[in-house]
Amino acid sequence: MFEFDKVIERRATDSSKWAKYRGRDILPFWVADMDFQAPPFVQAALRDRIEHGIFGYSETPNELIDAVVDWLASEFDWVVPAEWLVWLPGVVTGLNLTCRAIGTPGDSVLMNVPVYYPFLAAPEHGGRSLIEVPLQLDGGRWIIDLDALAAARGPRTRLFMFCNPQNPTGRVYTRDELVDLAKFCARHDLLICSDEIHCSLVLDQGRRHVPIATLSDEIAARTITLMAPTKAYNTPGLGCAFAIIPDAALRKRFMDVRAGLVPSIGCLAYTAATAAYQDPSNWLTQLLTYLAGNRDALQACVRGLPGVRMTHVEGTYLAWIDVRALGLAQPMQHFEAHGLGLSDGAQFHGPGYLRFNFGCPRATLDTGLERFARAVRAAG
Ligand SMILES: Cc1ncc(COP(=O)(O)O)c(C=O)c1O
Numbered sequence: 256m257f258e259f260d261k262v263i264e265r266r267a268t269d270s271s272k273w274a275k276y277r278g279r280d281i282l283p284f285w286v287a288d289m290d291f292q293a294p295p296f297v298q299a300a301l302r303d304r305i306e307h308g309i310f311g312y313s314e315t316p317n318e319l320i321d322a323v324v325d326w327l328a329s330e331f332d333w334v335v336p337a338e339w340l341v342w343l344p345g346v347v348t349g350l351n352l353t354c355r356a357i358g359t360p361g362d363s364v365l366m367n368v369p370v371y372y373p374f375l376a377a378p379e380h381g382g383r384s385l386i387e388v389p390l391q392l393d394g395g396r397w398i399i400d401l402d403a404l405a406a407a408r409g410p411r412t413r414l415f416m417f418c419n420p421q422n423p424t425g426r427v428y429t430r431d432e433l434v435d436l437a438k439f440c441a442r443h444d445l446l447i448c449s450d451e452i453h454c455s456l457v458l459d460q461g462r463r464h465v466p467i468a469t470l471s472d473e474i475a476a477r478t479i480t481l482m483a484p485t486k487a488y489n490t491p492g493l494g495c496a497f498a499i500i501p502d503a504a505l506r507k508r509f510m511d512v513r514a515g516l517v518p519s520i521g522c523l524a525y526t527a528a529t530a531a532y533q534d535p536s537n538w539l540t541q542l543l544t545y546l547a548g549n550r551d552a553l554q555a556c557v558r559g560l561p562g563v564r565m566t567h568v569e570g571t572y573l574a575w576i577d578v579r580a581l582g583l584a585q586p587m588q589h590f591e592a593h594g595l596g597l598s599d600g601a602q603f604h605g606p607g608y609l610r611f612n613f614g615c616p617r618a619t620l621d622t623g624l625e626r627f628a629r630a631v632r633a634a635g
Contacts, residue, residue, distance in 0.1 A: 257538055259291055259545040262616045276596050282623050283596040287422070287573060289489045289614030293527065294538040297488055300530035301523060313522040315342050322532035323497065330455075333469045339501050341509060344494040344520050346452045347373045349481040350416070352517070353448040353498075354381035356479075356508040358413035365408055365445065366416040367399060369423055369575070369605030374416050374450075386412060387604060390424065395566055397424040397575075399432065401439045408443060415445045420453040420464065423575045423603050423610040425568030427457050433467050437474045446505070447478040452496070455487035455539060457570040458547045464570070468499065475501040479509065484531035486571075487539060489614075495520050495528040546572050549613040549620050556624040560631045572614035575600075579607035581634040593630035595623060 265273045272283045272290075292298065320337050327333045343349050350373055354364060360382030366374055368387045378385045388407045390397040404415075417436070420427045428436075440447050447467060454464040468478040483496035500506035550568050557565040562580040583589045586609055587599035600608030611627075613620055 257294065257541050259542065260616050260618065261292075262618055263290065263292065265290060276591075281591055281594050281596045282619065282626065284612045284615070284623055285596050285598045285610070287486065287571075287612060287614075288491045289572060289612075290616060290619060291489055291542070291614070293488055293490050294531075294534070294536065296533075296535060296538075297490065297527050297530045300526050304523060304526040310522050312519060313525050315520070316525055316529050319525060319529040319532065322529060326532050327499075331464070331466050331469055333466060335499055335501075339499050339506070341498040341500060341506065341513070342520055343481075343496045343498060343513075344518055344524070346450055346481045346483050346496045347377075348517055349479070349496060349498050350374060350377045350448065350450060351380050352509055352512050353416075353479050353481075354378050354383055354414065355512045356505070357446050357448075358383065358411070362411045362413045363409045364414045364416055365404060365412050367404075367418075369600060369603035369608065370416075370418055371422040371450070372602045374418065375604060377416070383414075390421075392566070397421070397426050397566060399428075399436055401435060404439065405443070408445075412443070413446060415440050415447050417447055417449045417467065419449060419451055419467065420456065420570035422453065422571055423573050423598070423600075423605070423608075424566060425571045425573055425575060427459070427462055427464055427570040430465050430470075433465055433470060437467055437470050440477065441473060445477070447474070448481070449478055450481045452481065452483050452486050453571045454482060455484075456543070456546070456572065458543055458550060459569045462569055468501065472501075476505075477502070479505065484528050487542070488527070488531040488534075490524075490527045490531065493521070493524040493527040495524040546614065549615070549617065550574065552617070552620060552624065553611060553613050556628060560628060562635055563631055572612060574611040574613060575605070576609050576611055577607065578609055578631075578634075581631065583634055589634060590627070590630045593633060594626045595630060 272286045327335045354377045363384045364378040365386045367390045391400045468475040480499040485491045564577040598610035
């Protein structure tokens, strides 16, 4: 059993997550990285590579390409020829390139909110405008309102940006929901950018992640799928990601906007990604069990408190908590004052909510939950 319970000091490592509250007694539960070591086989591969001592520019390793192609086939029944893959140093790079590759300046990009905040910034970076449509809360689940999307769409909307599993709500959309969304995009001739970076982090037994591009060849041809090993294997500081672009013309446009701007992937990042996709172990299964336990502990804590609500997290290690009933003018600051560093919902265009990253040892979470409860009671 991997030691997910082990608390490891990160304050001296310039970790973004921990440096934000340097010198203050605030435990960080914000940015999406976990306080666990990368799996032993990833660490071993990195040690071997470091031992070599020469860290020059790298080609994409054939072993990595083979491992990704095999993984897509076994995990999602998706047969992906290697030439569909475009390698990137990060998924956020892919979000921004997609906005520039599709349509022309002045076009608009449609998306649901709340959403991971780089989605919100990407259209403007590419001279496009943003059309945002709220997700709807339906029986405790965040769902996509296709009528609202249809009504909001403009004459120059060319792209729908999609996040699945969804950050910050933790939804893992069902095949039926994806089929309806895909039909909507086809009907309105929208291309799809599908960020599936959290695809290996499905917490609910019996639920499976379905890449939207696997629904049909027609949908695949209008989709850019973005994936990376860095969330599941907790290597976000070793940026390595890829786009899957089945349509050759779309792929060429994407590669054209990438040209000269995007740095190549570092050799250590390639090493970590290769080891992750060749995962010989049940490390990920153990991680998912551990995260589900953390989610349940957080859910139980929230359920026992007045004025706060949390929807069930199906995937990711992020919980989206409604604190509007506490009537706080500045929710994030209130929780910081009680020693808890959460993400402000307003950043995701979900004001009145807080995002809680529960990817940490149980002891850290337990301290966080005590502080959370104290902060809620102090607000009431
Ligand atoms: C939905 C989503 N996409 C992308 C990223 C970041 O990807 P990258 O570090 O590869 O740019 C995150 C990180 O939290 C995320 O949650």
